[in-house]
Every structure is written in structure tokens, then in C-alpha cells.
């Protein structure tokens with residue numbers, strides 16, 4: 001992704017709104033469970049609900065991902081259609097529950113990918129993060145009590161058994177590498193009895209029974225309207241809350257806000273930023289922006305834990321494995337190359353390419369920060385992360401970015417946040433929510449609280 005100044009101007013229309021409360025704790029994610037017999041249309045209904053919901057960050061999760069790994073003997077049975085994939089014991093329920101619980105808490109998970117042709121999990125996994133809504137479907141989606149307890153809405157697809165058999169036959173031959181005899185053998189021996197013994201009885205737990213599945217558009221419309229209403233009730237106005245939150249002046253003064261380290265360069269830059277004659281001069285402001293970015297990167301480097309400074313000087317290869325810089329907003333992205341000019345050791349600078357990305361911005365007509373992009377590898381959890389943004393006003397964008405990292409198991413004490421300009425209240429809100437995050441800023445002034453971004457003149 002190239003965030004050069006001219007390209008980064010794109011404003012997106014919808015992202016993920018805040019999913020946590022004012023203590024930084026995640027609000028529970030909405031989970032929909034869909035069950036029904038094999039080939040009843042569970043996946044199709046799950047997809048239709050997702051399309052109709054039309055909200056960002058909906059995750060489809062299939063129970064198939066949690067089929068147990070077979071031993072060679074079981075595998076041979078499966079090859080001859082003699083293995084019972086339709087018994088509740090054929091699923092790794094502990095892994096399923098752990099995955100659903102993490103998703104419910106908003107934590108990133110790696111989900112296995114199942115291959116029906118080989119009856120096994122493929123090597124790669126699917127990284128899932130940022131679900132506003134999880135749509136979980138499977139033949140035993142409502143069977144286990146522990147799973148049901150995690151659901152906000154439970155649906156049963158009621159499709160005629162002849163239709164299910166016909167669809168299964170077609171699908172398994174076309175997509176799952178089976179033949180007619182095998183499908184019929186498996187169906188009569190395992191699939192049909194399982195439906196009668198386990199799946200059909202789980203209908204009693206459903207909030208809504210959908211006859212005929214996806215073609216029942218009336219039922220789908222009613223369900224989607226209900227879900228939208230529920231989601232609206234979950235909606236949280238985080239930035240507005242901070243903006244209206246009265247911070248006691250004494251508390252603010254006594255709180256441990258970072259103390260900016262001012263030198264002549266910073267002092268002169270801030271004066272120019274505030275100067276009526278220079279503050280509208282795009283060229284000068286751009287230069288100040290770049291200068292301040294270099295200054296904050298220098299300070300960020302200086303305040304890294306000792307072990308990183310050692311690595312920076314003596315083992316740069318190891319240093320770049322353990323450190324990660326992420327610029328989080330559109331304005332922040334434009335600081336990236338200047339930040340890395342300093343924070344990445346000189347010998348690796350030309351080859352260094354950050355693969356981690358978080359993009360937060362306010363959607364058009366909305367005053368709330370929203371998460372638009374999040375590409376973080378699982379390995380980030382062991383790293384020290386330097387988050388960068390130009391201006392902290394209410395602190396809501398910074399809090400969102402920190403939250404994303406914590407959801408990826410990065411430790412709070414392993415996060416350093418760099419900003420050029422900050423309001424005292426924004427810094428206070430961040431340190432109150434996440435006291436272990438190290439905050440470094442060059443200049444603090446209450447004027448930044450109401451977002452008069454002094455860099456907006458630059459063409460980002």
C-alpha cells in the first residue's frame with residue numbers, strides 16, 4: 001500500500017465503529033448461530049444475511065473448520081465412506097468454543113481451513129479479526145449448550161429431506177470429490193440418522209425456524225431488521241463521550257502526562273505553526289511537519305527499552321524482527337517514511353518494508369473513529385510496537401489503535417505512542433485507559449482538543 005501524500009486522500013464510507021467501552025474493555029460481539037440438516041441451505045442463508053445486513057466486518061464461520069484431525073485408520077474409513085462425520089464427537093468442540101469465545105471478546109483468532117476432498121485441515125489457517133457480527137453455521141451449531149450460550153440469535157433452516165438429499169448429491173459429486181454410491185451410502189448410514197437423532201431435536205432451541213431456507217426472503221428480511229436493531233443498541237459514541245467528559249482540572253494537573261522535551265528546532269517549529277503569517281503557507285507547514293516527524297522519531301528511539309537500543313546498534317537484523325512501526329491514520333501514514341528513516345537502522349532502511357497496517361479514520365458524516373484496515377500478523381504479539389499519529393485531540397483514534405493491538409495479544413507495556421501535537425485531555429484519556437502505554441509527544445496544548453488540525457493545509 002502506498003500512502004504517499006496524494007494517494008492517501010481517499011476517505012472511505014464505512015469502517016468498524018468503536019467496539020469497546022470507556023475502560024477499554026471489549027463489548028460482546030453479536031453471534032448468530034444457524035443450523036439445519038446437511039445441504040439444507042445453512043451456508044446460503046448465512047451469506048444472504050451477511051449481504052442484506054450490509055455492515056462492515058461481518059465474519060462467516062463454518063463448523064466444518066472444526067472437524068477433528070483423523071488418524072490413518074479413521075482416514076481409511078473416511079475414504080470408503082465408512083467414517084461417521086455426522087456424530088457430535090467428530091468435531092473439536094474445545095477449539096470451537098475457544099474460537100467463539102475469543103471472537104465474542106473481539107480477539108483475533110486463527111481458524112483452521114477444512115478440505116472435504118482429503119478429509120483434513122489444510123496447512124494455512126484463516127486469520128480473523130474485527131468481527132462486528134459473527135455468523136456461525138453448521139449441523140451442530142445449536143447442539144452444544146456451551147456453544148448456544150455464546151449465541152445472540154439462533155436460527156434453524158427447515159428444508160425438506162428429499163431436497164436436502166438431492167442438493168447434497170449434486171454438491172458432493174461436483175465439489176467434494178464423491179460418487180453417487182458413496183453419497184447414498186454415507187447418507188443412509190450416517191447423515192439421515194444423525195439428522196433425526198441430533199439435528200432435528202436442536203430445532204427447539206431456535207429463535208426462528210426458516211422454512212425453505214434462502215428462498216424465504218420474507219423470513220430473511222424480518223431477521224435482518226431484527227439484527228440491525230440489536231446492533232444499533234450496541235452502538236457506542238466513543239469520541240462524543242470523551243468530548244463531553246469533564247476532566248477535573250486538579251486530576252489533569254496531577255496526572256502523569258508525558259513531559260515534552262523541547263529543543264530549539266521544536267520550539268521554532270511550534271512558533272511558526274502558531275504564527276498568523278506562516279500558518280497558511282503550505283510549503284512551510286509541510287516542512288515543519290517533516291521536521292517534527294523526525295524529531296519525534298528521534299525521541300521515540302531514545303526512549304525505547306535498553307535491549308532495543310543495544311540491538312539497534314549491534315544487531316539490526318534482530319532489532320527489525322522485534323520492533324514494528326505503525327502509522328495509524330491517513331495523516332499518520334504520511335509520516336511513515338520519515339519515521340522509518342530514523343527508527344530503522346541505516347543498514348536495513350532501503351530494504352525495510354512494514355507488513356503491518358492499521359488504518360483508522362472518521363467516515364464521511366460521522367465524527368467517530370472507525371477501523372478501516374487491519375493487517376497484522378500473529379507474530380506481532382511478541383513485538384514492541386511504535387504507533388504513530390500526528391495529532392492527538394480527544395485521544396479516541398489512539399485508544400482504538402491501542403485496542404487493536406491488545407486484541408492481537410500485544411502487551412500494553414510493549415506499546416509506545418508517538419505524536420507531534422497533543423491536547424492534555426487526549427493524553428489523559430489514553431493514559432487513563434491504558435496506563436502502561438508509553439506516550440511521547442513534542443508539544444501539549446488544549447487548543448488541539450477541538451481538532452483544529454494545523455496540518456490540514458498540507459495536501460495529504
Ligand SMILES: Nc1ncnc2c1ncn2[C@@H]1O[C@H](COP(=O)(O)OP(=O)(O)O)[C@@H](O)[C@H]1O
Pocket residue numbers: 036037038039040041042043044045167168171212213214215
Ligand atoms: N434455496 C435454494 N435453492 C436452490 N439451491 C440451493 C438453495 N439453497 C442452497 N442451495 C444449494 O444447495 C447446496 C447446499 O447449500 P448450502 O447452503 O451449502 O447448504 P449447507 O450449508 O446447509 O450444507 C449448494 O449447492 C447451494 O447452492
Ligand SMILES: Nc1ccn([C@@H]2O[C@H](COP(=O)(O)O)[C@@H](O)[C@H]2O)c(=O)n1
Pocket residue numbers: 037038039042064067078085086115116118119120138139186191
Ligand atoms: N470429510 C468430511 C466431512 C464432513 N462431511 C459431511 O459434511 C456434512 C456437513 O457439511 P454441510 O455443509 O453439509 O453442513 C456432514 O453431513 C458430513 O457428512 C463429509 O462428507 N466429509
